[in-house]
Amino acid sequence: MSDRQVVITGMGVVAPGGIGTKAYWDLLTAGRTATRTITLFDASGFRSRIAAECDFDPAAEGLSPQEIRRMDRAAQFGVVCAREALADSGLEEGDIPPERIGVTIGSAVGCTMGLEEEYVVLSDGGRRWLVDPAYAVPHLYGHMVPSTMACEVAWVAGAEGPVSLISTGCTAGLDAVCAGSNLILSGRSDVVIAGATDAPISPITSACFDAIKATSSNNDDPAHASRPFDARRDGFVLGEGAAVFVLEEREAAHRRGAHVYAEVAGFANRSNAYHMTGLKPDGREMAEAITHALRLARQDPTDIDYINAHGSGTKQNDRHETAAFKRSLGRHAYEVPVSSIKSMIGHSLGAIGSIEVAACALAIEHQVVPPTANLHEADPECDLDYVPLTAREHAIDTVLSVGSGFGGFQTAVVMRRDRT
Template sequence: MNRRVVITGIGVRAPGALGRRQLWDLLSNGRTATRRISFFDPTPFRSQVAGEVDFDAAAEGLSPREIRRMDRATQFAVVCAREAVADSGIALDPATSPRVGVSLGSAVAAATSLEEEYLVLSDSGRTWEVSPEHLSPYMFDHMVPSCMAAEVAWTVGAEGPVAMVSDGCTSGLDAVGHAAALIREGSVDVMVAGATDTPITPIVVACFDAIKATTTYNDDPAHASRPFDGTRNGFVLAEGAALFVLEDLAAARSRGAHIYAEVGGFATRCNAYHMTGLKSDGREMAEAIRVALDQAGRNPSDVDYVNAHGSGTKQNDRHETAAFKRSLGPHAYRTPVSSIKSMVGHSLGAIGSVEIATSLLAMEHHVVPPTANYEVVDPECDLDYVPNVAREQRTDTVLTVGSGFGGFQSAMVLTRPGRARS
């Protein structure tokens, strides 16, 4: 069996955006949602800016018990799952639940709750000796990432395969890629898939400070994230989530569902090289792109838009530019490329799913979102990065990519399902 897989529902929570409509309004207008960290006093830290989500769990419909039980990242995932199912209009009931699954990605899982519990247990780090009497009854949930996927499964009534994917910053792409594979092979009919991360905590900020991966443009938070720009000096940490409903194309058409796009192809590779370093030639990402295009039955010249990883670090943007040239050939110079991290920051494992949502909306509206804060040309990054202003352009085939610590390189090709495969 080799069924075609489509996306029929979107749920998203991102900086400056509670839902897909707000996300598209932000991105298509080139506005930035990065700001000085407000969750804690960032003064002691090297990087003091972030992309925070103005999220009110109670206003989102979560009960006091759910709020107490779930980590912030899990809350994001549950809210997005509900929204995606509602958007898809699909009926999930006990009769179909064994054929419904969940694939959830996250890089740092319940980082928010784990840090909060550590502070309680250690009296804010003043003591090494801790007593279990101060331990939260939900500590197990925070320690075991699969509990996050289980919460989503309970929310949507999924009794099929439930998976937790944690591949660093490619988790959001990889979780959706895994979901599509399960439908394609016939193991399930419907998947709720995506990713969530809420890493804006002192410990996580300190970790990225230590390796100097995040920006120091603290005096200008709104313009701190500068992918592909010659003055870029690191990414802006962020939080967010996006989940989707994936289903068989024939089933979606038979029920009259609105189809955002087909998941035409997906591939992931590892550079087997370095935990954080990247080879300058972009070979591994280029290989993932090649395989994803082959699966989708598309040629490099068919790509209408590239939704880049575009983290804003010196090495990533050079590496990625080289990968596009290697995989797309001369067409790379004719293809618009943009990074939404310039506007919403880098939400680690979640960003790949937020970027899938962006790609779907770009196809929906035939508009390519811009790379904000792009002012200074870097000679090593010489493609069309759609500087600062969105561009109207028909988008039938979108390539979205991710790059993660550990050497992970992932690529997904989203296509308009009305077009026949070559």
């Protein structure tokens, strides 16, 4: 095993209800929900007409007219987050040789909004089968290649090392942090800009989830529609956003006096090889990922002080991961606080794993467990301590964050307080 260790020294967040890390944490600890009726498009004909949108003004966030024209909304989120993370880290240009800086960005649906908007224009509202490319924006090709989002972040960071786009569905945000950590552990990079971004609140994405009835139809009460682990839950609420981190080799970070939020201590992923959208009720694959992540971190199950759950609010997911916690942690699963921040900021697909990593790092930083909003009547099959409604002060040294994605993906990440 490598004797190198990976720490988070910078963080940037764009999330529903708050742009920037401080606004995001304030929303979580207040237990406020950012779910509302969709405003980004006319959703009147859809089964689910609610989402967690970001109040995002790219110009106000420092993007130039050229950048706004060139980049899809998801890419804009990623760049704004990367700039915040780099500023937060205190790294200056020239501190790290550019070839020793890498980038790993996750996304589930890429530049969905830009592609859909351009298709509507090129096809004359869908009336023409053969489209005229003369009507396309100059950078349409970039929208079709999701890796351009990682390139945009690389340009911001001046990164000339390994650059990649991780697209593993709803675990992409966790997997991108894992991939970035691996670059440092293997010695291929000394600094990695890692995170994820998605802006999926568009007609095509909403229609896909409508078709399988995965999203909540509680349109009359959007603020209380996302209800993970609650007996009355009826699906997840679509969201959007991004989170990006500066990952560094621990000793180098200490030498330059960097502030360390947390160590990325262990991680693992598994596939259930079972069903595109279905989950086995025993949670075995997620439990195996958790067990392996703990082994790599050299931690016992009883060391976990907080679990940031996937907690999407679908019945099969909430029961599946409850079973996985019991299977991997044993009796300790009943003693450790668990919560789902998707109750407040929705499910931003590939981005959510990184946004949840940010919540975990801030939970360690502030010794506070964010709550599960809207949890009033627990599902009897979900019988753990899900921290309902109100944030809780709690001693936190080690955190487990998990993700589950269509295709059978299961990812677990163990983070802990830096051990100086």
